[in-house]
Amino acid sequence: MANSIKIALAGNPNSGKTTLFNALTGSEQYVGNWPGVTVEKKDGILAGHREVVIQDLPGIYSLSPYSAEEKVSRQFLVEEGPDAILNIVDGTNIERNLYLSTQLAELGLPMVMAVNMMDVVRKNGDKIDFEKIAKALRCEVVGISALKNEGGQEAAEKAVAMAKCGEQGIGKREEGRGNGERRGLRRAPEVPHVFTGSVEHAIAHIEESIQGKVPLRSIRWYAIKVFERDREIINRLGLGVGEMKHIEEHIRDCEKELGDDAESIITNQRYDFIQRLMDKSLALNEKRKGKATLSDRIDKVVTHRIWAIPIFILSLCAMWWLAVAENGPGTLLTDWANDGFLADGWHLPFTTHECREEGRYKGMEFEDAQEEFAKAEATVQAWEAGEKKASIEDEETGEASDEWDVDEAAYNAAKEAEEPDPSQFGVWVPGIGALITGALERSGVSDTVKSLVVDGAWGGVATVLGFVPVIFIVFLFLAFLEDCGYMARVAFIMDRIFRKFGLSGKSFIPILIGKGCGVPAVMATRTIENERARRMTTILATFIPCGAKTVIIAMFAALFFREQWYVAALMDVVGIAIIILGGVALKKTRLFKDEAASFVLELPAYHPPTVSGVWHHTWNRLKGYILKAGLIIFPACVFLWFVMHFDWSLNLLADEEIEKSILHDLGSWIAWFFEPLGFGSWQGAAASVSAEIAKEQATATLGLVAANMDGSTTGSHIQALFGAVSDFPKLAALSFMVFNLFVPPCMVAIAVTFREMGSQKWGWFAVGFQLFVGYALALSVYRLGVLFAGGGFGVWTALAVVVDLFCLWAIFRPARKEASK
Amino acid sequence: MTLATLKEGERARLVRVSGDDAVKHHLGALGFVAGTVVRVVGASYGNMILAVHESRIAVNEATAQEIEIEAV
Numbered sequence: 001m002a003n004s005i006k007i008a009l010a011g012n013p014n015s016g017k018t019t020l021f022n023a024l025t026g027s028e029q030y031v032g033n034w035p036g037v038t039v040e041k042k043d044g045i046l047a048g049h050r051e052v053v054i055q056d057l058p059g060i061y062s063l064s065p066y067s068a069e070e071k072v073s074r075q076f077l078v079e080e081g082p083d084a085i086l087n088i089v090d091g092t093n094i095e096r097n098l099y100l101s102t103q104l105a106e107l108g109l110p111m112v113m114a115v116n117m118m119d120v121v122r123k124n125g126d127k128i129d130f131e132k133i134a135k136a137l138r139c140e141v142v143g144i145s146a147l148k149n150e151g152g153q154e155a156a157e158k159a160v161a162m163a164k165c166g167e168q169g170i171g172k173r174e175e176g177r178g179n180g181e182r183r184g185l186r187r188a189p190e191v192p193h194v195f196t197g198s199v200e201h202a203i204a205h206i207e208e209s210i211q212g213k214v215p216l217r218s219i220r221w222y223a224i225k226v227f228e229r230d231r232e233i234i235n236r237l238g239l240g241v242g243e244m245k246h247i248e249e250h251i252r253d254c255e256k257e258l259g260d261d262a263e264s265i266i267t268n269q270r271y272d273f274i275q276r277l278m279d280k281s282l283a284l285n286e287k288r289k290g291k292a293t294l295s296d297r298i299d300k301v302v303t304h305r306i307w308a309i310p311i312f313i314l315s316l317c318a319m320w321w322l323a324v325a326e327n328g329p330g331t332l333l334t335d336w337a338n339d340g341f342l343a344d345g346w347h348l349p350f351t352t353h354e355c356r357e358e359g360r361y362k363g364m365e366f367e368d369a370q371e372e373f374a375k376a377e378a379t380v381q382a383w384e385a386g387e388k389k390a391s392i393e394d395e396e397t398g399e400a401s402d403e404w405d406v407d408e409a410a411y412n413a414a415k416e417a418e419e420p421d422p423s424q425f426g427v428w429v430p431g432i433g434a435l436i437t438g439a440l441e442r443s444g445v446s447d448t449v450k451s452l453v454v455d456g457a458w459g460g461v462a463t464v465l466g467f468v469p470v471i472f473i474v475f476l477f478l479a480f481l482e483d484c485g486y487m488a489r490v491a492f493i494m495d496r497i498f499r500k501f502g503l504s505g506k507s508f509i510p511i512l513i514g515k516g517c518g519v520p521a522v523m524a525t526r527t528i529e530n531e532r533a534r535r536m537t538t539i540l541a542t543f544i545p546c547g548a549k550t551v552i553i554a555m556f557a558a559l560f561f562r563e564q565w566y567v568a569a570l571m572d573v574v575g576i577a578i579i580i581l582g583g584v585a586l587k588k589t590r591l592f593k594d595e596a597a598s599f600v601l602e603l604p605a606y607h608p609p610t611v612s613g614v615w616h617h618t619w620n621r622l623k624g625y626i627l628k629a630g631l632i633i634f635p636a637c638v639f640l641w642f643v644m645h646f647d648w649s650l651n652l653l654a655d656e657e658i659e660k661s662i663l664h665d666l667g668s669w670i671a672w673f674f675e676p677l678g679f680g681s682w683q684g685a686a687a688s689v690s691a692e693i694a695k696e697q698a699t700a701t702l703g704l705v706a707a708n709m710d711g712s713t714t715g716s717h718i719q720a721l722f723g724a725v726s727d728f729p730k731l732a733a734l735s736f737m738v739f740n741l742f743v744p745p746c747m748v749a750i751a752v753t754f755r756e757m758g759s760q761k762w763g764w765f766a767v768g769f770q771l772f773v774g775y776a777l778a779l780s781v782y783r784l785g786v787l788f789a790g791g792g793f794g795v796w797t798a799l800a801v802v803v804d805l806f807c808l809w810a811i812f813r814p815a816r817k818e819a820s821k
Numbered sequence: 822m823t824l825a826t827l828k829e830g831e832r833a834r835l836v837r838v839s840g841d842d843a844v845k846h847h848l849g850a851l852g853f854v855a856g857t858v859v860r861v862v863g864a865s866y867g868n869m870i871l872a873v874h875e876s877r878i879a880v881n882e883a884t885a886q887e888i889e890i891e892a893v
Contacts, residue, residue: 062850066843093875096852260837260855267849271857295877296862305865492879496866499881598844599881602851603870 011088013059020146021056083163084110091121108217110162111139114155118143125285132281202250333469345430352426369420376417383411393713460637474516479617483609502587504533510541518542518749520621542745544575548695585810636693678732678782735782743774825885833890840887
C-alpha cells in the first residue's frame, strides 16, 4: 500500500501498548504482564481505516542502543519514518514514562500521547494536567484506558488526522502539507526545551555541524545522540575528524563543568525537565504517598526470603497436577482426545448408561464391554494358534495383561461374542479417525490409499494433536502466571540461583514452557536481554523432557522398568541436572565467559488476569505447536509411511515384509553410529532418526519395525528386539531412551533454535552440544552399566570413561581468571 | 554508602551509578539518576525490590553495590 499512513505505536514495556494495538486492529497479539513481550515489530490495519497501518513497536524505556528492542524501535522510527507516533504512556507511572516521550518528541514527527490507565489514575485520586504536558512536549495528549476500551480509537484517529496534515502538535505549524523535507520543510520543527545551560549550547552547536547530513525534522534527536557519543549514529553521519574534534571539545567542556559523562548528563537533564514539568502538571493524592500498595504487600509474601521458593514450587506442583497427574484434568482430557475425539469416538458426558438391552452386556459400562470383547478376541486367536494361554496388551504402553487359560468351551463361547455397539451405551459422537476411515470405506479406495491416509498421514497428525490438552493446560497456567505479574517475580527469585550456572532468572520461563513443548520454549528465550544467558538458555531449555518425550518414557517404563518405578521421575531430574551442569560447563568456556553480574527488572503491578490476555498468550504458543503438526509432521509422516511400506522397486510391502523396506536399508546404513550405545541395529537407528521428526515417533516406529521379532504382542516384540541387539537388553533399552530424550529436540524445535540464535554458527553449536550430551549420556549408561553388570571392558568402555572424564573436567575445572573481578 | 547497605523500608537519595555502561544507562532510563529518592520495598539475600517513582524495580546485590546513595 503505497499511499498508506503509518502510525507507530511506541511506549514503555507494560504500558498497555499491545492491549491498545489489539483493540485498534482487532488482531490477536501477544500480550503479557511481563516486560519485553514484543520483540518483533507487528503491523495491523486500524479498524475502520483501511489506509492506516498501526505498527506495534517493542516496549522500550529509551532510544539508546543498548538492547535488541531499543535498536529495532529506533531504527524503525529514525529510518523508515512513520507518518505519526502514537506514544502510549502509563498514567500511573507518568514520570518514568515521559523519559521516553521526550526522546520521541525530539524526533520531530507528529505525535499523540495517549495517557493510559486513566481509570486507575482517577481511582487513585491523582490529577494530571494534559494541557501543560502537551505544551511542554509539543504534542497532543489524550487520556485513555486500553483495558476498558476507552478513548483508544479517538487517540488513533487524532494521530491519523495529524499524519494527514503533517501537523506537529500545538507547536510551530509549518507551511505545506506533510512532515520532513520531502514535503518541503524549511526549518527544524519546534521540539521541547529539555536541556539547559552549556548542554543546550553544545547541542545547538552540534546541530549546526550536522545540518544537511540528517533529515531536518529530526536534527535535534541526532544532535543529542552525537553529544552522547552514540557510535552508531556518529559513524552513519560520517563526520570528519576536524568537525568531530570541534564537537568533542564542546562535549568535554560540559563534562568538566557538570562532573559527569555526556550520556549521564543527558539522562539527568531529561529527568530534571520531567521533574519541573511534573511539579506543574501532576497532583498525586497525598493520602497515597509512600504507602505500601497491594502489589507491595503481595511481594512481601511471594518474594519472602524463606517462603519465596516453597510458594514457587507449590505453584509448579499445581501445574503438574493439572497437566499430567493421574486422573487430573490433563490426563482425562488427553484420554478423551486420543481415544475419543481423534480416534473412534466418544460418549457425550451425562448421557452414558449401562446397557440393558443386550443380554451379554447387561449391567455393564461400555469400557468393560469393550474389554470383555477384546478378551474374547484374544481367546479365539490363541485357541486357533494352538496355544493354551491368552492375554491382551495395553495399546499405549504395549504392556501385557495377566494370562488366562484357554480351552474349547471358552473358545466356543468367545466365538459367539459380538463387538459392543457404543450407541447402546449413551449418545455416541464419532471421532475424526472413525469419520476418516468411514469416508474412505464408503468411497471404495484401495487399501494402500487407506493405509496411507489412516496410518501415515492422519496417524502422525493425530499423535501430535493428542498432546494438545496437556500442552494447553501448561500454557494456560503459565499465561495466567505471566498475565497477573507473578512471572517477573519468579525471574527475580530464581536469578540468585540460576546465576551460579550462567543462566538468568528469566531462563526459568523457557524451561517451564519446555515441559510442554520445546518450540515455544525456545521462542520464549527472547525476553532474556543478556545475549550470553539467552543463547545458553536456548541450548539448554529443550533438555527438559517435553510432552512428546513423556510418551517414550511411559512406554519404556512400562516395558522394561516396572520394578524401577523411579525411572520416569528420574528423567525429569536428569533433564534438570543437564541444564545445571551444562550451564556450569558452558559458563567456563571462552564462548560464555565473563557473564555480566547485574540484574535489573521492572516488576509490573499485579492485576487480575484478563480472559483475553490469558487466551492470547496461550493461543499464540499453542498455535505454533498445532502448526507444527500440519506443516512438518504431516509431510514427514507421509514420507516415513512410504519408506516403511515400499521397497526400492516401489513394491508395496505387507507389514511382515518390513525387512525389505527402504527404511530397513536406510537404518542399516547408519546403524554403526548406534553400535557403541548398545542398540546398533537397523530398527534402533530407524526409530532414533524418525524421532527427530517428532519425539513420540520413536515409540510408534519401534512398534512397527519390531513386528518381525518373536512375541505375541507389540510390547513383547520390542522387548525381543532389545534382547536381540544386546546381552543386556535393559541397559540397551535405557540407553535408547536416554539417547532419544537428551539428543537435539525434534526438527521443528531445531529449526526454531536456528532462527532464534540468528546465526548458523550458533545454531550448529547448539545442535552439536545437544548431540554430544545425548550421545555421551547413552554411551556412559550402556557401557559403564555393562561393565558393572559383569559384561567386561572393551574399546567402547574406554571411550565412555574418556568422555566422562572430559565432562567432569569441563564441569569442575577452575573458572577462568578474568571471569572473577 | 551504597544501596546494598539499606534495609527494608529505608529511603535514600541517589548520588551516582557506576559500573558497566549498558547497565548504568538502563538504570538511568528507569529513573535511577542523581537526586532521585528510592525506597527499599523488599530485600532478601542482598537482592532488593526498589520503589523508584511509581515503579518497582528488582535489582541484585551486585547491581545495588554499584549505586551510591546518601541519607535523605
